[in-house]
Amino acid sequence: MVWTPLHAKIHRTIRSRHLFERNQRLLVAVSGGQDSLCLIKLILDLQSKWGWYLGIAHCDHRWRSDSEANAHHVENLAKTWGISFYLETANKPINSEAAARDWRYQALSAIAQANNYQYIVTGHTASDRAETLLYNLIRGTGADGLQALTWQRPLTTGIMLVRPLLEITRSQTEQFCQEFKLPIWEDSTNQDLQYARNRIRQELIPYLQVNFNPQVESALAQTAELLQAEVEYLEKAAQELRDGALGVRHEEDSLTLLPLRLNRRVLQKAPLALQRRVMRQVLQQILTDAPSFEHIEKLTALIIAPNRSQTDPFPGGAIAQVEGDWICLK
16 A cells, blocks of 8 residues: 555544544545545545444435436445445435535435444545635625534534545645546536536635635635634633523523523623624524524624613514513513
């Protein structure tokens, strides 16, 4: 086996970030594109050092005429490498990026649960991280959206989603695939400029590279990495502040639904950043969709509003009203 600097980098990353333990069962999501082929090759080559049991999962969205052939291509690679292969095919073509992502994670989770895999591993790169940061920035978001893709997060009970390539750019995965002559399956939808992410990838990032910073992908990915740690800290601090404002003594008590009361005196001592996060956490409990900036602001405004002030109804009908030292949601 040829041991490249990329092998060494990923080996160090997995160890230093504690992404996997030894002798675990890893389900690797492989589309057949360059990023996922780079990922599976690296994981395969590291397998002897870690003692992992590997499986390959492929999700066929049925939105391309060659999607079935693509699935067969990945299955043949799995057979060549002697790895268990799992295929999930959509019942009908999925035509939106968000719907496809949701379906894909549900499908991967189902395969992992049915076959006792503890980890689902995807080939997201620093380039994906940079694109996601830009995509969310353009749509309007706070630090949570800008932190973009994280190294790991729980998908369902007992199953962790892990992204080991977040410090590797797409140009590096392409070079790696060429070096090892890995048979890349080109996805024609990646060239379709009707998708905003493709326009960011094909037009915006090259423009930024030429006119502002040749290393813009790595710079944006680094920004996301810094924000991730800050978001984790702020979320924890906000949860403690929220529990204090709710008078919560046990963690399970903080899941109380309506009606609920927040102590304004507790909240008034906190910085605005934490006040907003508390209100967002509260609204996430009572709204079916993610709270908007406007929802958070009108609830935050009640922290210093005159007595008897109230909001207009939130989606679903809940109203917040000031009653002395308390903000009451009912």
